[in-house]
Amino acid sequence: MTADQTMLALAEQTEAEFMFQYEAGAPTDVRAALGMTATRMGGGVVLSMRHDPTGYWSKALGFGVDEPVTADLIAAVCDFxxxxxxxxxxxxxxxxxxxxxxxxxxxxxxxxxxxTWVKLAAEIDTLRPGRTDLRVGPVPPDLHGQWASVVLRCFGMPEQHLGPMLAGAVRDPRFHPYAAWDGDEMVAAANLFVHGTVASLNTGATVPSHRGRGAQSALLTARAAAAARAGCLWVVSETGRPDPGSSNPSLSNMLRVGLTPLYERRNWVWRAEPAGS
Structure with missing residues (x-):
């Protein structure tokens, strides 16, 4: 396996694992209310949220690394x-x-x-520091609920059920939630997931009133430093590819601190019924 293939495998497996833990770690009552099921299949993970209020959380990923992607595997995923x-x-x-x-x-x-999403990566010791006038640091357990609220509000997702899901998931010691504060007000949030020598920088969001003040660049820097302390050598992340003529601030922040695009990955949408039926 070449270095590029190794990095691809690590990036895909790390994302699959943190998504699995987000959903598998949800409280029992939340899983029941949202109709959640998570399983491992063909070297990847398959996540179902039957009553997803957002259309985001039912996804299958991490395939093609341990086992090849085949027609039989995809049929099994769709049958699930x-x-x-x-x-x-x-x-x-x-x-x-x-x-x-x-x-x-x-x-x-x-x-x-x-x-289409862009997958990015960098060696930790090559990253450039990001700065902000806001206070940035880890989120203590008693503020996990507030952290989840900031994330969901920024992404336009309802807090009912999803708030307890996120707050419950980050009790896993591999998760390290971070935030930025303006005084006592939490105004930006992000998460770190440590997976062996690779760490995922995910779930970055800033409230509209505080965008453009460097919160996410500083949160990228703080989480990368935490990943280094945990023994990680690489960080990976992903975000949406902007349409031609537009921009994605999340992608701009990642490029600014030194993450490098690895590849662009299309989202393939399975539907129980044909589109438009």
């Missing part, structure tokens, strides 16, 4: 979603790991192309 009565889900597979017959698989399983 059908059995869970999941209306739709997103399959996230690195482009180099898609099989030659992917178009045929998509046609057979009712999968269509969606938006």
């Amino acid at each position: 979603y059908r059995a869970e009565a999941t209306p739709a889900a997103v399959l996230q597979i690195a482009p180099d790991l898609l099989p030659a017959d992917w178009d045929d698989i998509c046609a057979r399983e009712n999968i269509t192309g969606g938006s």
Whole structure:
């Protein structure tokens, strides 16, 4: 396996693991209310939220590293979603790991192309520091609920059920939630997930009133330092690719501190019913 292939594998597996822990770590009552099921399959993870109020949380990812992506594997993933009565889900597979017959698989399983994300990575000791006039630091356990609230409000997601899910997940010691404060007010949030020698920088969000003040750049720096202290050598992250003529501030922040794009990965959308039916 080449260095690029190794980094691709680490990036995909780390994202799959933190997403699995986000959902598998939800309290029992939240899992029941949202119709949540998480399983491992074919070297990846398959996550279902039957009553997802956002359309974000049902996804399958991490495939193609331990086992090849095959028609039988994708059929099994889609059968899982059908059995869970999941209306739709997103399959996230690195482009180099898609099989030659992917178009045929998509046609057979009712999968269509969606938006595209950028996967980025960097060696920790190559990152440039980001600065802000806000106070940045780890979030203590008694503020996990507030941290989850900031994340969800910034992403336009409802706090009912999802708030306890996020707050419950970060009790896992591999998660390290961080925030930025303006005085006593928490105005930005982000998370770190440590996975062996690789750390994921994820869940970055800033309230509208405090955007443009360097909160996310500083949070990237603080989390990278925490990852280094935990023994990590690399950090990885992902964010949406902007449309032509537009920008994505999250991507700009990552590039500014020194993360480098590895590849662009399309979101493949499976639906229980054909689109428009």
